[in-house]
Amino acid sequence: MKHRQRLLALALAPLVSLGAAAQDITVSAAASLQNAMRDIGAAYQAARPGSKVNFNFAASGPLLAQIAQGAPVDVFASADVETMDKAQAQGLVKIESRANFATNELVLVSPLSRAAGLKSLADLKRPGIARIAVGTPATVPAGRYAQSALEAQGLWADLTPKFVFAENVRQALNYVSRAEADAGFVYRTDAIVDKDKVRIDLVVPTTKPVVYPIALVAASRNAAAGDFVKFVTGAQGQAVLGKHGFSTAP
Incomplete structure (x- = not known):
């Protein structure tokens, strides 16, 4: 996990500017993430004075459809790898920013x-x-x-x-x-x-593990979005996810 976080940090580094923390960020996240993500958003805003994180929660499929139709979204967090694979195949997310950040049952x-x-x-x-x-x-x-x-x-x-x-x-x-x-x-x-x-x-014994990926939306030009992804995959974000019952991604 630590190795992946270092790689993700390198990939996102060019996307984060000194003024990134003061920008609004729009995050489309799976419905099952809403409690955890709201707390992560609050923690992020506390750590980045002047920033604001706006959330859009729904099933992963409709969120992907909204992004494909041009919805102004900076970050996409899906409840499964399959939906994120579709987003990547359609060129809707920045591949280098993609990371698995949590698991569930x-x-x-x-x-x-x-x-x-x-x-x-x-x-x-x-x-x-x-x-x-x-x-x-x-x-x-x-x-x-x-x-x-x-x-x-x-x-x-x-x-x-x-x-x-x-x-x-x-x-x-x-x-x-x-x-x-x-x-x-x-x-x-x-x-x-x-x-x-x-x-x-x-x-329930699932045929595939329940893994949550996160990535920057390709159409976004918001430098702060990369900083938010780093926060979610970093120690503070992972601690909040753990409090809500999520496990660390393998």
């Missing part, structure tokens, strides 16, 4: 207001589980992770009639928190946010 949750009982993904087939919240796989990384895990166990097709598709992982969490769904797929860090309303029944 996909978990199966259920409402605390109901009796526990989900011990395996196969338990979702029980008649008492009528509605399962999951992010729309086409646009929500958590939904893709869930689909792959369920397909690996031959359960996706059987469970499809029960799915309540969400626009992002936080919406899936809200469905379960309000007991509008009997179970749902979210990240561990999301479940922690509503730990007084949902329980973690099990960690």
Whole structure:
């Protein structure tokens, strides 16, 4: 991790000027990052007087679409490698600035207001589980992770009639928190946010690790953006992420 941080610092060095800290920065970040990123933004602003970090949170797919359509964004943080790969393939991010900065776990949750009982993904087939919240796989990384895990166990097709598709992982969490769904797929860090309303029944074995990449948007000319990426991947940003339940990227 330290070696990657040194390489990233060298790549971003030309993008950071003495006056960078006083500029506004616009960051588009995956919905699951909103609590951690808001705290990182506050810490960054405290360390860079006069700076301001503005956030746009949504599912990674729609955020990528917004950037492709010319949205004024400086930094993109995705909840999966696949979406960032698409951004890179389309020339929408600066390759040399790209870095994996956090990892997470996909978990199966259920409402605390109901009796526990989900011990395996196969338990979702029980008649008492009528509605399962999951992010729309086409646009929500958590939904893709869930689909792959369920397909690996031959359960996706059987469970499809029960799915309540969400626009992002936080919406899936809200469905379960309000007991509008009997179970749902979210990240561990999301479940922690509503730990007084949902329980973690099990960690879902994903076919790919849940990795979060960050990169500068190619169209941005904001010198401060590189400084912010360095802050996220550096000691202060990583400490904040850790407090919110994220792990360091391998």
